[in-house]
Amino acid sequence: MEVDISGIKPGEMQVFEWRGKPVWIMKRTPEQLKGLEHTASEVADPESLKPYTMDLPDYCKNKSNNRGHVGHEETLVLVGICPHLGCSPSSKFTPGAQASLPDDWQGGFLCPCHGSTFDLAGRVFKNKPAPNNLDVPRYMYLSDTKIVIGKDEKGEA
Template sequence: MDSKRRTWLIATGCAGCVAAGGAAVPFVDSLAPSAKARAEGGPVDVDISSLRPSEKMTVLWRGQPVWILHRTPAMLESLNETQPLVADPDSKRTAFPTPAWAQTQWRSIKKEYLVVVGICTHLGCSPVDRFTPGPQPSLPSDWDGGFLCPCHGSMFDLAGRVFKNMPAPDNLVVPPYMYVTDAKVRIGEHEKA
């Protein structure tokens, strides 16, 4: 065979392989789940290293907002005050089951971090932050801080526990989660679940 012809055949074959590989990449990528699908189904890892005390961040998991609140010592102390005022202080109700490890006053693995689904258990509204204690519009004068659902007035303390005689029938939902490291939370998976 002519050496020029062999060179052109090799070059054409290599170009064809590169083109086939380039065409295959988008096809193979299309088989992977989208970021939205991953957020709606599988676990989500969240870096909380920059979350300072009294700050809250929101992440999306299974199409729902999940709040992570870094509670201060004063916020944790307020849970002693709200304990007798909430409808289900130990999260024992079964309509929205709470994992056994979160059936405590803090409703969390590490008491300084609250992790809850930010959807009211009444009609699915999203409560707003009312972390500042004291009298405020639509809140009692002895308010210790927490969350207020503006649609129908349900109030939750800083552990996501609903106060007595509110439209919301249950506490905010605690999703399964675990700490991968001290600075990373995995929402949607618990090592003992």
């Protein structure tokens, strides 16, 4: 599925449907990317070694573990389905204390079903019902403003 991401502004997310699943594409701000340094010690699988339904594509494995495509680290592509019971988490991008979130919240996602929280790389926090991070589907850039979801240089997902 080809997607135009030119209209997504920093700090915003758009939802697309791929194979009947919500796919979130977010452009993270420099501050949001920096916040991932803070959450690295608080997430259960910071290097995404335990996949949910899809292995993390090699091009999203990077030194900072932000799960963004090499060369486009600000852009986050996730399947928006919680690995606990299949609910769709809500975006909670505003940092700081909020209901159902920790006081030092850096921004991320909250699953309304059982309270699992995920950072802005889709990594689940420790001691939450979700057993794994959110999936990153295969994708590739056709240009700086267009990506294909479900396909990369290695083929179809």
